[in-house]
Amino acid sequence: MQMKTDLQKSSEKIKQEAAKLGFTDCKIAPVHYLANDAKQLKQWLSAGMHASMRYMENHFEKRTDPGKLVAGAKSVIVLLLNYFPPEKQSNKDKLVVSKYAYGRDYHKVIKAMLNKLQQTIRNEIVSHEGRVFVDSAPVLERAWAARAGAGWVGKNANLISPEHGSFVFIGELIIDVGLAYDKPIKDFCGSCTKCIEACPTNAILSPKIIDSRRCISYWTIEHKGPIPETFRKKFNNGIFGCDICQDVCPWNNKVKPHNIDDFLPSPDLMAMTKKVWQDLSEDTFNRLFKKSAIKRVKYSGLRRNIRFVAGY
Ligand code: SF4
Ligand code: SF4
Numbered sequence: 001m002q003m004k005t006d007l008q009k010s011s012e013k014i015k016q017e018a019a020k021l022g023f024t025d026c027k028i029a030p031v032h033y034l035a036n037d038a039k040q041l042k043q044w045l046s047a048g049m050h051a052s053m054r055y056m057e058n059h060f061e062k063r064t065d066p067g068k069l070v071a072g073a074k075s076v077i078v079l080l081l082n083y084f085p086p087e088k089q090s091n092k093d094k095l096v097v098s099k100y101a102y103g104r105d106y107h108k109v110i111k112a113m114l115n116k117l118q119q120t121i122r123n124e125i126v127s128h129e130g131r132v133f134v135d136s137a138p139v140l141e142r143a144w145a146a147r148a149g150a151g152w153v154g155k156n157a158n159l160i161s162p163e164h165g166s167f168v169f170i171g172e173l174i175i176d177v178g179l180a181y182d183k184p185i186k187d188f189c190g191s192c193t194k195c196i197e198a199c200p201t202n203a204i205l206s207p208k209i210i211d212s213r214r215c216i217s218y219w220t221i222e223h224k225g226p227i228p229e230t231f232r233k234k235f236n237n238g239i240f241g242c243d244i245c246q247d248v249c250p251w252n253n254k255v256k257p258h259n260i261d262d263f264l265p266s267p268d269l270m271a272m273t274k275k276v277w278q279d280l281s282e283d284t285f286n287r288l289f290k291k292s293a294i295k296r297v298k299y300s301g302l303r304r305n306i307r308f309v310a311g312y
Helices: 004-021 035-046 060-064 106-125 141-147 194-198 216-222 267-271 274-278 282-288 293-310
Strands: 025-030 075-082 130-133 168-175 204-206 238-240
Touching: 004 025, 004 075, 004 106, 025 141, 035 060, 075 106, 075 141, 106 130, 106 168, 141 168, 216 238, 216 293, 238 293, 274 293, 282 293
Parallel strands: none
Antiparallel strands: 025 075, 075 168, 130 168
8 A cells, every 4th residue: 555655756757757748737526426527518518508519428427437437447637738928819800710720639749648648657657557638428528627626626617726727628538547636726717607698699598507508609610501590799709619718707817828839820820811801712621620620510611600700
């Protein structure tokens, strides 16, 4: 059996290695059943707020109990990676994409980093069985990140790190050994309601409850088929995702930009005018977004969004 000081040393070493690999933060939570989150998820699903995202209904038990994903799971190591860009698109006269999609597909970048971290932990810190996750399996990432004390879940339903804001990707390494754990932190939203007021489609029904059927991110990324006319002129020039409820959050005012080359937008993307978006050919789409998360909506999906937002 490992002594408490050994556990602390292992956890500290894991955090040091995570920092060396470039992760913005690393916190660790003990595995247990997420009873409250399970209840909230059930209510959200039964109210139909997941819209056509039927996959959210699958693997309910795995979502709330990591022991169903990794046999004997004991620890969830949560990793944050800042993607707040040094330079931003302007939606004043241009069509814009969500900041998370500026550069290379984050799934690939983070998975490679997580795999390296797991290898180092195995080789140098503690032998274990486990799996890495980044938005790729049924893991309640924000809930685990909050449990681990990496931040709190804000009224806009994003994880907010007090040091790094909410423009952070979340990855996890779930392993079958115990470690020293971090404690959850306080919710610092207080009386602020900026995100709720700023949402152009009133998708934040109450703190932390987002109705996908009203959310621009849902309509521009997840939805197949035409976008309802009721949302015409409400997307604030967003053609892939939406950052509005994060842009207005005071916790993002002073965050430092990332320094990850993979997440930098191409000069072509930054230079695109409304006219260039409207004339976008399939060949240009394939060239520009070959390595981007934007390719998920395919050329046809992005064309639909551009047409809907640019109104032609
Ligand atoms: S992402 Fe956009 S549409 Fe969705 S809740 Fe936030 S501000 Fe509203
Ligand atoms: S805008 Fe205000 S209420 Fe919304 S998440 Fe940020 S701090 Fe919380």
